[in-house]
Amino acid sequence: MSLFQWLSLAGIPGMIVLIGGIVINRALKKRDKKQQEIADQNLQLEAQNRATMLGVQALLRDRLLQAFQYHISQGCAEYSERENVLNMYTNYEALGPNSVMEDLYNQFKTLPMQK
Numbered sequence: 001m002s003l004f005q006w007l008s009l010a011g012i013p014g015m016i017v018l019i020g021g022i023v024i025n026r027a028l029k030k031r032d033k034k035q036q037e038i039a040d041q042n043l044q045l046e047a048q049n050r051a052t053m054l055g056v057q058a059l060l061r062d063r064l065l066q067a068f069q070y071h072i073s074q075g076c077a078e079y080s081e082r083e084n085v086l087n088m089y090t091n092y093e094a095l096g097p098n099s100v101m102e103d104l105y106n107q108f109k110t111l112p113m114q115k
Contacts, residue, residue, distance in 0.1 A: 060092040
């Protein structure tokens with residue numbers, strides 16, 4: 001009888017396949033766990049980015065409302081203030097349009113320049 005036949009009788013090839021399957025299964029589970037951790041981190045980062053964007057938008061909205069109300073009540077705006085407000089509005093609008101702010105923005109644009 002050959003060595004292979006003796007090993008076959010002893011179940012060695014079956015044990016090799018079984019051990020190989022266990023090793024591969026553990027490696028796949030480890031990979032899946034790592035992928036899930038990465039996916040969870042990505043979701044957390046997306047939520048944080050969304051919260052940051054909403055916070056910046058809220059701050060810009062507040063600041064723009066103050067600027068619009070002040071300058072509209074004054075009836076004019078200096079060139080540098082006007083440029084600053086227009087820049088804030090452009091960035092605010094990039095975060096999501098708002099019709100109330102658009103109406104105030106249009107009123108602000110019609111104000112004359114203060115000398």
